[in-house]
Amino acid sequence: MRLEGNGLAYRHGRGPWLFRGASLSVGEGELVGLSGPSGCGKTTLARLLAGFERPLEGRVTIGGRPIPDRGYCPVQLVLQHPEQAVNPRWRIKRTLTEGWRPGPDMLDALGIQPGWLERWPSELSGGELQRICIARALGPDTRFLISDEMTTMLDAITQAQIWNAVLDIAGKRGLGVLVVSHDAGLLSRVCDRVVRWEELAAPSSSPQAQGGINRASLETERP
Numbered sequence: 347m348r349l350e351g352n353g354l355a356y357r358h359g360r361g362p363w364l365f366r367g368a369s370l371s372v373g374e375g376e377l378v379g380l381s382g383p384s385g386c387g388k389t390t391l392a393r394l395l396a397g398f399e400r401p402l403e404g405r406v407t408i409g410g411r412p413i414p415d416r417g418y419c420p421v422q423l424v425l426q427h428p429e430q431a432v433n434p435r436w437r438i439k440r441t442l443t444e445g446w447r448p449g450p451d452m453l454d455a456l457g458i459q460p461g462w463l464e465r466w467p468s469e470l471s472g473g474e475l476q477r478i479c480i481a482r483a484l485g486p487d488t489r490f491l492i493s494d495e496m497t498t499m500l501d502a503i504t505q506a507q508i509w510n511a512v513l514d515i516a517g518k519r520g521l522g523v524l525v526v527s528h529d530a531g532l533l534s535r536v537c538d539r540v541v542r543w544e545e546l547a548a549p550s551s552s553p554q555a556q557g558g559i560n561r562a563s564l565e566t567e568r569p
């Protein structure tokens with residue numbers, strides 16, 4: 347099974363195209379990095395691949411079929427700011443079990459303490475809350491994980507703990523992982539292959555992108 351984006355294009359309203367003709371393919375068990383300048387459109391691309399938004403051109407498929415728009419999504423996206431990804435009026439337990447019910451093994455692997463579950467989101471640190479968001483994203487029906495600066499705001503030790511756990515789970519379950527980050531060190535440590543944004547699409551201010559004639563391709567196959 348592969349997560350594929352083919353000929354993707356997106357722009358906000360009538361603004362400039364962020365990218366056009368962008369194609370991406372991540373297979374089971376593949377760990378692919380994506381780096382690029384701030385504001386170029388990486389998060390937007392991640393949102394298209396996870397089915398949060400529809401591309402204006404092109405299509406996203408998983409196993410050759412459109413991403414289901416109901417039920418648990420097999421492509422899960424974890425964003426940089428966990429406090430923006432949870433309902434502040436829900437206790438942690440409710441957020442954690444929103445899509446599935448993580449067992450003690452998962453909680454243990456991610457260093458989630460049982461005492462956190464009765465608290466409110468504002469009563470956890472950013473790193474603790476991010477662990478909750480990651481556990482929520484790793485349900486048994488997850489096939490692909492997209493990490494968009496998932497550990498950027500965390501200290502090096504916490505970052506390493508979280509990535510060790512995520513990579514262990516991904517390896518055991520054959521998850522495909524797309525790692526979006528500015529952190530070249532993280533990408534080189536975690537990923538089999540790193541793709542630069544420049545290889546994907548021309549910047550929005552370029553005549554190519556404005557005219558929509560660029561045919562950039564994001565190649566994520568293993569060599």
Ligand SMILES: Nc1ncnc2c1ncn2[C@@H]1O[C@H](COP(=O)(O)OP(=O)(O)OP(=O)(O)O)[C@@H](O)[C@H]1O
Nearest residue numbers: 358359361364382383384385386387388389390391
């Ligand atoms: N709702 C919106 N309306 C208009 N423009 C938007 C909207 N959301 C995002 N943008 C713009 O789209 C561009 C791409 O944003 P995006 O978050 O995808 O970039 P990014 O590459 O992930 O950036 P960073 O690396 O800083 O996180 C940015 O210039 C941003 O200002």
